[in-house]
Amino acid sequence: MSSHSRQRYHPQVGEVVQDLSLLSSDGNPLQGVFMGSRGGESYLRPEAGGCEWTTQPAQVAPLDTPRFISVQHPSQPRSIETIGALT
Numbered sequence: 001m002s003s004h005s006r007q008r009y010h011p012q013v014g015e016v017v018q019d020l021s022l023l024s025s026d027g028n029p030l031q032g033v034f035m036g037s038r039g040g041e042s043y044l045r046p047e048a049g050g051c052e053w054t055t056q057p058a059q060v061a062p063l064d065t066p067r068f069i070s071v072q073h074p075s076q077p078r079s080i081e082t083i084g085a086l087t
Contacts, residue, residue, distance in 0.1 A: 009060055011042075014071040019044055021059040033069055034060065 011017050011034040018029035032044030032053070041054040047069060 008057055009062055011060060011062065012068070014068050016047060016063055016067040016069065017044065018061045018063060019053075019055045019059055020061055021055050022053075029061070031063070033071065035071070 009017070013034060013036055015034045016031055017034050018031055020029050022030040024030050031047065033047055035043040035045055035052055037043065037057065040057070042057045042060050043052045043054055044060075045052040
């Protein structure tokens with residue numbers, strides 16, 4: 001099924017989701033924690049922590065069994081504008 005025929009999923013911050021555009025080493029969609037959206041992109045990060053990555057919202061899908069982690073202080077997704085303001 002193409003991403004165009006699927007209805008876009010709107011995850012909650014802290015929800016573990018699948019990124020259908022990236023495959024893990026076992027061939028399944030990569031899973032990440034939804035951290036927010038900005039500029040038309042969804043920001044995910046590894047469940048154990050680490051660097052965020054971006055994906056298109058149409059590529060974000062829920063897990064078969066929903067799972068959430070606590071995100072106590074979600075940061076604003078980084079963009080070139082915010083990085084430039086820090087330097």
